[in-house]
Amino acid sequence: MIQKNTIIKGAFVLTLTGVVTRLMGFFYRIFLSRAFGEESVGLYQLAFPIYALCFSFCAAGIETAIARSTAASRSLKDPGRTKAALYSGFTLSLLLAFALMLFIQKEADYLSCRFLGEPRCAPLLVILSLALPFSVMHSCIYGYYIGQKRTKLPALSQLLEQTVRVGAVVFLYWFFMDRSVHTGIALAAAGIVAGEAAAALYCLGNLRKAGDMASPERLPLGAYKKGLGEILSLAVPLTGSRVLLNILQSVEAVSIPVKLQAFGLSAGESLSTYGVLTGMALPCVLFPSAMTNSIATMLLPTVAEIQVTGDVPAMKRVIKKVFFCCFSLGLLFCLALVVTGNFIGRLLFHSAAAGHFIITLAWMCPFLYTNGCLLGILNGLGKTNISFAVNVTGLLLRIGSVFLLIPLFGIQGYLWGLLASQAAVFALCLAYLRFFFFTL
Incomplete structure (x- = not known):
């Protein structure tokens, strides 16, 4: 009962924040599409995978490792192990972020021309790289508090990051418009830097104020080495997974406009179609997943704690309840989006294509909303290699x-591929969890 209440309470806080931030993001994307045009949104979406790849290399695996290590240490009542893992992971992540920031700034032209095939992405990459140190600080502290099941700071930091990001871009846009100064989509990249900086400084300030960063020298050097070893043992497969996934996603993002041209669209039409899909339709379909993502976030420390105690029946009960909750929610929103997709596309985005995409993508909602929780369970069990294989x-x-x-069916072929992908991840996760508990 305690585990259930903890998941519900933590998920509620994160869901409430997620709904608010996604609402802000939802209307923010509408603003971007109207202020800068579909092609500019497509450029922004094209540059973003490089930033996501660098972030994954610096922090994605380390964040999860810190969360799981903190949860296990909390269950064993070992605060020294918790601090050692936090400091080690934080330092490593920050060093990697600064190194990649300098690399991107130096090689932005090469990356945009050679890998993205679009020279106009170079200024966006330079600006986005400035967000890396702040985003990894935010990420590591976020993982630490999630591992302790203290969701207030993670929730507020997410809200602050989104508020500053959106507010800065909207303010600067109107500021320059009033002075008849032309601005481009680079403002959206600058907004990410502002948002991540605000969230990182807020998290650092609260961490120091709470005393969690106090007196690190009290721990012997051997404790930090052990903490680093623990973080690396968990983070390396996760980071490898996230990096490979982001490389593949980058290949995917770059190839979609190229293959749309092979289908017969012009370069501008290809970018516009890509912008409508990734900047309008997908965020709409992903919007309700704020709840399931919150549950998945709380599941990782909960499963890690239960695994330490060896209470298999309790773990099975938690997993079954979460599964049926997420799958039912996915079915509900699938029906809702199928019925209202065209209306949403016309009303919010003034785009018939967006409505068509929303209706097609709606059918993956039951799988999409459940997969996050299933993968969170696998990571909580420490089965990061399995999670990696499933994602790949x-x-x-x-x-x-x-x-x-x-090349044969246009963007419709990609939508079919998205549906098949989510269904495959769903089936593989269920198959492995059934095998895992059968062998216990």
């Missing part, structure tokens, strides 16, 4: 649809 399988199906189906 799903992404390879998506990339296959890009190269094989888009």
